[in-house]
Amino acid sequence: MSAFESLDLQQRMLLTFEAEEFLYREAGLLDERRLDEWLALCTDDIHYWMPIRRTMNVKDLDSEFTKPGAMAYFDDDKRTLGLRIQRLAVGRAWAEDPPSRTRHTVSNVRILRADANEILVALNFHLYRTRLDSEEDSWIGRREDLLRRENGALKLARRHIYLDQTVILSQNMSNLF
């Protein structure tokens, strides 16, 4: 992958537009609970991962996040993402019945690297959730998404989610980020 900065302005604009268009579309699918369509935007080898973050002193910051292969909040492949989605359709998925209401916002989209096949994007996200009459959750953080071209269309090949909370201040994380 080449450094994004080495591309000319027009190339950067096109890539950024393309990435943002993809990200907004899939965020919309999540909010609209069109989860099967969302899953279809994932590559078969997707890695969907949210490590555990800890409050650490500055000198221990290299272990602020757990590493791949250790414990995580999400460490999913396409099959287990499918299980999460299937769960909601079979009944008795009480965390989402009645459904919670979510709003995915992405911003500060920065392309880190890009080549003909892949775009690596860093972004800030805010997932806001309300539930029942007065439950309110807010998750803010940084994501690194790897977008890959398959048959001419972008797909999500990797989503690494770095939450700004250490203790998760919610009763669950029953929604996708």
Place this chain on the structure above:
Amino acid sequence: MAATMIATDRIPWYDADSGVLDRRIFSDPEIYRQELQRIFARAWNFVCHESQLPQSGSFFMNYIGEDQVIAVRDRTGAINVLLNSCSHRGNSVCRAEQGRTNSFLCSYHGWNYDLDGRLVAIPGQEAFYRNDVDKAKWGLGKAAQVASYRGFVFATLDPTAPPLEDYLGWVGRLGIDMIASNGDLEVVDGVQKNRLKCNWKLAVDNLYDWYHVKISHGSALRIGYAPEEAMAPLSQMVILGEYGHGIGGPGVTQAELDEYATRSKSGVGEPKWYDMMAARRLDPRVQQMLGPVGARSFGHPNIFPNLWITQFNQICLRVPRGPYETELWWFTLMPKDLPEDQRRFAIYMANHTFGPAGLLEQDDGENWSHSTRGAKGAVTQRLPLNYAMGRGHDRVQADPSGQSRIETVVNEHGQRWTYRSWQEWMQADSWQELMAHHSPAPSGVV
């Protein structure tokens, strides 16, 4: 004496004769305040696993009730459990959840404490204090006793508490043996923590609850994440021990254990959920560790008050954070020599089953938060709760090994034992009183 009055004026909160519980124990702030004194400040509490403190200076922050404590390995290799509060103004001397340090330097005025809690430096000792301060008297507060059982480190803030092994009794020790028999354990990096709006006891009593699984976790069952035999096993075994420890959940006969183990080893026949676990249970070393009855239990131990040990390789601490809030802290423990493929699979299961995004646990929190809310309404809170399932229909069976147990169907013996014991803890004014007046493990009809 006010403290006693609060705990006893409405007793019995739990009526052992009827299995009826007063739901105000889940919402009354004064009861919660008393629990911090009478249960958490008195009990042996799990603080960490030894593997989390690999070196001198390694520390892990935890809570005993709402007292924040630092478990830290000192230069002699000993584990200290220190109260995280400077002797000068009370400020925290450690802000990180875990890590490594040479000392605990207070960020307010720089009082500096060694890894064993001794105060070693005071800025201005000569110029400002005129050397009129005795550092030996002003170290950090420390747990009264710290002890480890099979690598699991516990601490009590009460100097009159009995030794850890006596406190655990054979049931608490068996509970830990059940996970320790997996091998030479170490904590996998990453403790999942999340906060629920529920009273801590509702999270505790759920660990004995094999009634809710098919309903609360119905979606996980329906998508085949875990089979019916794992989610809703009909044959149950309950083992109850003094001070409130217990083990409740699936229990199998010796014949079933043999059958599962044989199938696991031969690979012949349709595999069942407990096959691999059964095979391990027939290992003579494990048999020796667990005893003839313990080896047949696949239940959930609770180390009173709040440490759940799962069937496989995790433990969950139910950390009280006020009368209406509880944090769940998940620790995952694997044998150090586990082959890489098995380790990967075990971590996969741990990451997908429990924790806030777990396919099972997602659905638990709201039940407990709404049960807590159901203990708050002015009139609602007066309505009794039914904890009477199976009461009077089962019998404690003795065993030549001394491992008494109840073998039955899905039941609420574990929950009833928890609240009966809880009430005795709340009534006692001291360890001496608790030791003299607590119920022995039940016998006969229960």
